[in-house]
Amino acid sequence: MNELQFLTWVRGPGLDIAVGIFLLGVLWRLVEIYTLGRRKDLAAPRHAAGASGLHTVFRRSLSPPGMLKRAPVSYIGGYVFHIGLAIIVFLGTPHILLVTNLTGLSWPGLPSQFVDLAAVVTMATMVVMLVDRINKPAKRFLSTFEDWFTWAVTFLPVLTGWLAVQHLVLPYTQMLALHILSAEILLVVLPFTKLFHVFTLFGSRWYNGSANARKGVPV
Amino acid sequence: MQGPLIDTLARQGVTRRTFLKYCATLASMMALPPSAGRAMAEAMAAARRPSVIWLPFQECTGCTESITRSHSPTLEGMIFDMVSLDYQETLMAAAGHQAEEARQNAMKDNAGKYLLIVDGSIPLGVDGAYSCIGGRSNVDLLKEAAAGAAAVIAVGSCASYGGIPKANPNPTGAVSVSDIVKDKPIVNIPGCPPIPVVMTGVLAHYLTFGSLPELDDKRRPKAFFSETIHDRCYRRPFYDQGKFAKTFDDEGARQGWCLFELGCKGPVTHNACATVKWNGGTSWPVESGHGCLGCSEPDFWDAGGFYKALSVPADPLKIAAVAAVAGAGAGVAVSFANRAKKGAARKAHEPITLADLEK
Numbered sequence: 001m002n003e004l005q006f007l008t009w010v011r012g013p014g015l016d017i018a019v020g021i022f023l024l025g026v027l028w029r030l031v032e033i034y035t036l037g038r039r040k041d042l043a044a045p046r047h048a049a050g051a052s053g054l055h056t057v058f059r060r061s062l063s064p065p066g067m068l069k070r071a072p073v074s075y076i077g078g079y080v081f082h083i084g085l086a087i088i089v090f091l092g093t094p095h096i097l098l099v100t101n102l103t104g105l106s107w108p109g110l111p112s113q114f115v116d117l118a119a120v121v122t123m124a125t126m127v128v129m130l131v132d133r134i135n136k137p138a139k140r141f142l143s144t145f146e147d148w149f150t151w152a153v154t155f156l157p158v159l160t161g162w163l164a165v166q167h168l169v170l171p172y173t174q175m176l177a178l179h180i181l182s183a184e185i186l187l188v189v190l191p192f193t194k195l196f197h198v199f200t201l202f203g204s205r206w207y208n209g210s211a212n213a214r215k216g217v218p219v
Numbered sequence: 220m221q222g223p224l225i226d227t228l229a230r231q232g233v234t235r236r237t238f239l240k241y242c243a244t245l246a247s248m249m250a251l252p253p254s255a256g257r258a259m260a261e262a263m264a265a266a267r268r269p270s271v272i273w274l275p276f277q278e279c280t281g282c283t284e285s286i287t288r289s290h291s292p293t294l295e296g297m298i299f300d301m302v303s304l305d306y307q308e309t310l311m312a313a314a315g316h317q318a319e320e321a322r323q324n325a326m327k328d329n330a331g332k333y334l335l336i337v338d339g340s341i342p343l344g345v346d347g348a349y350s351c352i353g354g355r356s357n358v359d360l361l362k363e364a365a366a367g368a369a370a371v372i373a374v375g376s377c378a379s380y381g382g383i384p385k386a387n388p389n390p391t392g393a394v395s396v397s398d399i400v401k402d403k404p405i406v407n408i409p410g411c412p413p414i415p416v417v418m419t420g421v422l423a424h425y426l427t428f429g430s431l432p433e434l435d436d437k438r439r440p441k442a443f444f445s446e447t448i449h450d451r452c453y454r455r456p457f458y459d460q461g462k463f464a465k466t467f468d469d470e471g472a473r474q475g476w477c478l479f480e481l482g483c484k485g486p487v488t489h490n491a492c493a494t495v496k497w498n499g500g501t502s503w504p505v506e507s508g509h510g511c512l513g514c515s516e517p518d519f520w521d522a523g524g525f526y527k528a529l530s531v532p533a534d535p536l537k538i539a540a541v542a543a544v545a546g547a548g549a550g551v552a553v554s555f556a557n558r559a560k561k562g563a564a565r566k567a568h569e570p571i572t573l574a575d576l577e578k
Contacts, residue, residue, distance in 0.1 A: 002517045004487060011523055012533035020538040024546035031550025036557065093461050094530035097480060101531035112459050172447060173487040173516075176529065 007177040010184065018184035019102075025191025030199060046216030056209025056219055057202050073132040077125045084122030088115055088158065112165065119162040126155050146193055153189050156182040225264035238264070245423050248416065248495070249432060249442035262427040269426065270325050270333040272364055273307040276357040277350050277384040277393055278339025282375040283309045285412035302334070302422060308352075319353050326367050334425065335368035335403075337361065337396050340377040340384040344392030361399055370404040370431055371396055374418060376514060379407035379437075386520035397438065406431050407438040411514035414495050417443045437517075439489065448485035448511045451493035454478065472508060482526035483510030490515040 001009070050059075063075045089095055093109035100106040109115075130151055133139045160182050164175035190196060212219045228238055242263065243256035251259075275283070287310065304310065305325035306318065313321055325333060339357075342349035347356030365371055373396040376382040384393035397405050408417050421440055424432040432440045449455065457463070457477040464471035464478055477483070485493075488511050492503040504511055510526075513519040523533025 004513070004516050004522050005518055007487065007529075008518075008521065008523050008533050011529075011531075015532050016534065016536050016538055019536055020542035023539055024542040024549070027543055027546030028550040028553070031547055032553045032557070035550070035554035093463070094479075094528070097528050097530050098532075101528075102536070109461050111461050167450070172449075176487065 003171070003173040003177060007173055007180070010177050010180040014181065014184055018187040022187040022191060025188075026196075026199060029191055029196060033200065033203075041214060043214075045214045048213065048216040048218055051209070051213035051216060051218035053206035053210035053213065056212075057205045059209075059219075060205050073129060077129045077132070081122050081125040081129065084118045084125065085154075085158070087118040088122065088161070091115065116162070116165060119158055119165075123155065123158055123162065126151070126158075150189070150193050150195050153182070153186045154195070157186055223264060224266050224268070228264075242423075245416075245420055249420050249424065249440070251442075255427075259423060259427040263423060266426045268303040270329040271302045271304050271336060272322060272325055272333055272368075273304060273336040273338070274357075274360060274364055275308055275352075276337065276339030276341050276361070276378070277391065278375065278377050279383075280309055281412040282338040283307070286374075286415045286418055305333075315353075322364075326364060330367040332369050333367065334422075335364050335371045336374055337371060337378045338374045340381045340393035340395060341399055342384065342391035342393050344390070349391040358399060361396065365400045365403055368403055370406065370425070371400055372406045372408060372418070372421060373397065373438075374408050375413055376409045376411045376517075376519070379409040379439075380517035382411065383520055385518070404431055405438050406434060406440065409437075409439065409444075409515040409517075410490060411512075411519075413515070414443070414491055414497070416495055417491060443491040443495070444489040444515070446489065446491075448488045448490055448493050448505070449483075452485055452505055453493070454505060467508065478505060478508075478510040480528050481510050482524065482528055484513030484516070484519070484522065484525075484529065485511040486529060488513040488516050488519075 068075050087110070091110045092115045093112065096107060096109045133143055133147070133151075157179060160175055160179035163169050164172055164179050167175075169175065170178070186195075190198065208219060225235075225238070229235075239256070239260050242260040243253075246253070246256035246259050273283075303325075306322040308318065311318060311321070339350075341347070341357045341361055343358060347358040350357045352360060373379045377384060377393070378396050381389075381393050381395045381398075384391055385395075395407075397407070406421055408421065410417075417440065420442065421432055424430075424440075432442060435441050435444060437444075449458070452458075454475060454477045457475070458479055462471065462474075462476040463480040464474075464476045465480060466472065467481065479486075483505065485505065492511070493505070496503045496506070512525050513522060516522070527533065
């Protein structure tokens, strides 16, 4: 298999398989989670200011008092690399073209230099966060294989995409194929790891917020 | 037309100055040092015409058309005349047994010294019966001719990689020259058709230095194939700015914006079209408003469609809808199982243990 055949495979059957597993996993887990149900709470609901599902969705996006100072890397780094990923994935022109081709939806993208900058900042931040995870004993103790693994599968598409655009390490064709392959690995892994928070983040915050609000506790 | 090349050129009215200019241009185009131009001129002027045997296999003659027509009557065309082209079915006057004899004589007289040029792929299906010349299969002819050749030059994508005959489902079992010939130096000059000056450049290099030019991992001359179309494209700034033609007749197309979204394969295609251009530097595909097809890359015919951008799926997704339904079905099934388990636990008054919460 030469590199153009490899590229055609990842653009064709590879993508088909990856999107298939992704959709299967996402729908499976979402249906399972949302049909779990809870026994009816017979107690009379309480009310407290600032206690609701919606409040929690927003409140959990901010750092609790004092935490920003104690764990600046986690909070600032977390924000930076998530926003960076969003810029790359949703505002990079070739990525928009992929979504347009699959769904028909289309929106304007950003100039490639800007997306390039976002990729560099994202990668730097992710590396800093990885070092922080290794250096802080508590974080390291709490880390499991899944944490290292999901970091790697998230980092690789950004790295290979940037290397492809910059023509580094490998010829563009090979690097582009590796980039698409790494993104497909991410798609396959996403529904079955903690990366599923892409879909469950706000739902679980809402659930916790509203369950506690019923008890009169803003969380 | 025997004797040193410079005499032949002089007879055709080519001045020494023109000849030197041509050699300097060739040398610089192949990224050789300035002194190489002079060396090239001296060597080529004194060169006796090397014997060249050109074997056409499963091909469309587009390669020959490209080389003979597009540059005639420029100097490249003349240089091409200066090799002793002892066998070329399209161009030679002889036919039938006479032609075959010419080939046999050239092979015998110049054994171990002649250049073998091949265009077209070689069919291996049905013992090579898909393409025969003079009653002999292509694979047979190639093996015979390659045995006594100094080097083999595979001209065009078919000879280099199999090309269109090898396109899925490859009914004739077509293969490239390098799939058959293993023990000779091979130069691949891919393209459908290849750029004429690339071929004359390789010949000039061989005449001057007695060796083949520096090749990359696909045996292509590095001087012409080391960069992609996209990297040297004059429309590249529009790609970087995110300005794309969406159709072939929209405002973007009129403004000459990037053709990436219309399926241009420039980013993955190694060739010199963007710099050398075609028809004596007149224009080239992207300049004429059409994206690059990637014709000089292996298996370009099966690379997911000419009008599909590189970042979009090569094929429509087939299993996605089925997978989505299966996923939802699995979710519902598991949910029923969970509920049954929960109901059974409640019925049996099973307590929740610490271990349960740790799960």
